Amino acid sequence: MGNVTLAISVAPALGPAVSGLILQVGSWRMLFVVVLPIAALVTLFGMRKVENISEPQVSSIDWLSVSVAALGFGGLVYGLSLLGESGGKVGLGIGIVVAGVAAIVVFVIRQLKLQRTGVPLMDLRTLGHRAYGLSLALISIGFLAMLGSMILLPLYLQNMRGLSPLETGLLVMPGGLAMGLLGPTVGKMFDRFGSRPLVLPGSIGIVIALGGFTQVSMTMPYWQVLGLHALLMVSLAATFTPVFTLGMGALPPHLYSHGSSMLGTLQQVAAAFGTALVVTVMTARAGHLVADGVDAAAAELSGMKLAFGVAAALALVTIAVAAKLPRRIAAAGAQDGGAADQPTGS
Known part of the structure; x- marks a missing residue:
């Protein structure tokens, strides 16, 4: 570690x-130009060199959980960022934060329900x-x-x-x-x-x-x-x-x-x-x-x-x-x- x-x-x-x-x-755009080939090389060597040492298991992805998690955590961060802006966006920011928290609550409830079937996207028993x-x-x-x-x-x-x-x-x-x-x-x-x-x-x-x-x-x-x-x-x-x-x-x-x-x-x-x-x-x-x-x-x-x-x-x-x-x-x-x-x- x-x-x-x-x-x-x-x-x-x-x-x-x-x-x-x-x-x-150069321009700030050059930052992404430089990172792009590095990311491509990491992907290439990772696919070729990284070995799977675990035992594969049959599983599935709950796409509802994926969507709710993205909306929840993304909304929370984006809404908070709006609170510091001028131009009357405070109300909008608070609304998005509340919506994000609500989506996270839905995500948690969904995981607790899926735990009973053994296939949660994120097992909260950790x-x-x-x-x-x-x-x-x-x-x-x-x-x-x-x-x-x-x-x-x-x-x-x-x-x-x-x-x-x-x-x-x-x-x-x-x-x-x-x-x-x-x-x-x-x-x-x-x-x-x-x-x-x-x-x-x-x-x-x-x-x-x-x-x-x-x-x-x-x-x-x-x-x-x-x-x-x-x-x-x-x-x-x-x-x-x-x-x-x-x-x-x-x-x-x-x-x-x-x-x-x-x-x-x-x-x-x-x-x-x-x-x-x-x-x-x-x-x-x-x-x-x-x-x-x-x-x-x-x-x-x-x-x-x-x-x-x-x-x-x-x-x-x-x-x-x-x-x-x-x-x-x-x-x-x-x-x-x-x-x-x-x-x-x-």
Whole structure:
């Protein structure tokens, strides 16, 4: 899991620097032109080289569940993004958010019904395993905080401080590389010490870093920005690898696929939700201050501070969750009820 964390963390760390270099010499459309052949090669080599090590099982896809999930989670994120826009879209945004929540409720009810026949799109019995549920909550909040900061920092550095896209990418690259390169080391430390000595300090570090970003100003030294970002990334590294391992290890084999898909889904939803949330908070705060006669730059800076503050407040939840995590996978299995391990079918 440490090696997996390295792979999925180094790429996003290099992304801003590579994107900044592309934007220095070409249009933003070039970003997609560069990614297209890479995606094609990944697809080609993946189909040829990745081996199926699991036992195929006869199953089916409930397309109603797929549609309701897309409408629910998509509506929730899109509606939230509308709340920060001007032009009288607040009412529309609230309506879409309510509709999205209603669709998610329908999705949950549908899965509970399908569980009785043994073919749910997403088996919610994974949530009956306490360690997995706690891990899922912590990872979701962690991704929300990470992606929220990743969208706010470039806005601050480029719009407020006047850095180029390349300079911005280079400034945030050390923290991302540290997060990725620490993955294998954190994995070994997890094997030796368990989860809590890593995840609890990591959660505290996330809150401290986001709290530090609430103090951004037009004169904050760049070394402080780099240091806070590095602290955030290192804290996330200390959190993600143990929590990924602990959460999936708490599940019985027949729920691995559902646990993995739920983890991946909520990662993406949390990332999108975090981006929409911080931008909405920042835009709403800045718009309110501008309407009161405050200078546009000062209003945007105040909005960024508030957005970082909201992210820090949400990250406080990770400390409480980390304190409840078992130290090791064996302990997680002992805490979960035996009934939750048994599949129920028709």
